[in-house]
Amino acid sequence: MITFTDRSQSEEIEPHPDLILYFQETQKFDSKLPDDFVNGNEHHNIVSNIEQNIFLLNRLNERKLLNQNNHMIDCGIGLGFTLFDFYLQSLDMDKSFTFTGIEKQKIYTKYIKSNLLDFWNNELLLIEDDIMNHNYKKYNIVYSYTPYRSEKNLREFYNKVSDEIESGSLIIENANSGLGHFDILTNIDSLERLEIDDINIFIKR
Numbered sequence: 001m002i003t004f005t006d007r008s009q010s011e012e013i014e015p016h017p018d019l020i021l022y023f024q025e026t027q028k029f030d031s032k033l034p035d036d037f038v039n040g041n042e043h044h045n046i047v048s049n050i051e052q053n054i055f056l057l058n059r060l061n062e063r064k065l066l067n068q069n070n071h072m073i074d075c076g077i078g079l080g081f082t083l084f085d086f087y088l089q090s091l092d093m094d095k096s097f098t099f100t101g102i103e104k105q106k107i108y109t110k111y112i113k114s115n116l117l118d119f120w121n122n123e124l125l126l127i128e129d130d131i132m133n134h135n136y137k138k139y140n141i142v143y144s145y146t147p148y149r150s151e152k153n154l155r156e157f158y159n160k161v162s163d164e165i166e167s168g169s170l171i172i173e174n175a176n177s178g179l180g181h182f183d184i185l186t187n188i189d190s191l192e193r194l195e196i197d198d199i200n201i202f203i204k205r
């Protein structure tokens with residue numbers, strides 16, 4: 001069972017029933033990760049701190065940070081629980097959204113395709129690739145939760161995303177209240193930090 005506390009309001013929130021079902025399905029995942037992956041520089045599927053994301057689309061909307069047509073991507077989608085939460089949030093909004101997840105590890109994409117795609121009502125575009133091979137120009141919300149352990153790789157990734165997205169597009173990291181490890185995002189000149197209640201997001205100038 002999952003429970004959420006909206007830390008900005010200090011109140012308990014009931015998760016969407018489909019989010020609970022999705023979570024339960026992800027708990028059945030028991031495939032073995034490749035050995036080189038476990039010891040490598042890339043993180044495995046560690047789910048975001050979901051309390052940070054409560055009502056986040058609404059909170060962005062209230063601050064006029066969304067477009068009428070929004071294109072959101074999770075870079076390293078894992079099993080998709082976090083992006084699915086955003087998808088459910090979007091269903092109550094008067095704006096349109098597309099959802100894309102990119103993931104390099106076939107054990108995750110295979111599990112999504114076999115067990116989780118039905119939850120998405122054909123609204124997930126799943127790309128099996130390395131996040132460094134993708135171009136982020138068309139997305140106005142780029143989400144990621146620290147795909148790399150190393151500062152160098154993380155920095156290269158966020159520099160690439162920041163270079164490619166359009167002015168006004170958002171980058172949302174889950175680590176370190178949105179600041180990312182190693183102060184990665186605060187050190188990119190083309191990004192401006194915005195405080196949204198108790199978290200930070202970044203907007204391209």
Ligand SMILES: C[S@@+](CC[C@H](N)C(=O)[O-])C[C@H]1O[C@@H](n2cnc3c(N)ncnc32)[C@H](O)[C@@H]1O
Binds near residue numbers: 048079103
């Ligand atoms: C910390 S998990 C985050 C999962 C999910 N985005 C979330 O927030 O709940 C990082 C994910 O990024 C994926 N990943 C790491 N390096 C990657 C790369 N170079 N290309 C694509 N996916 C990658 C991992 O396989 C893992 O699923």
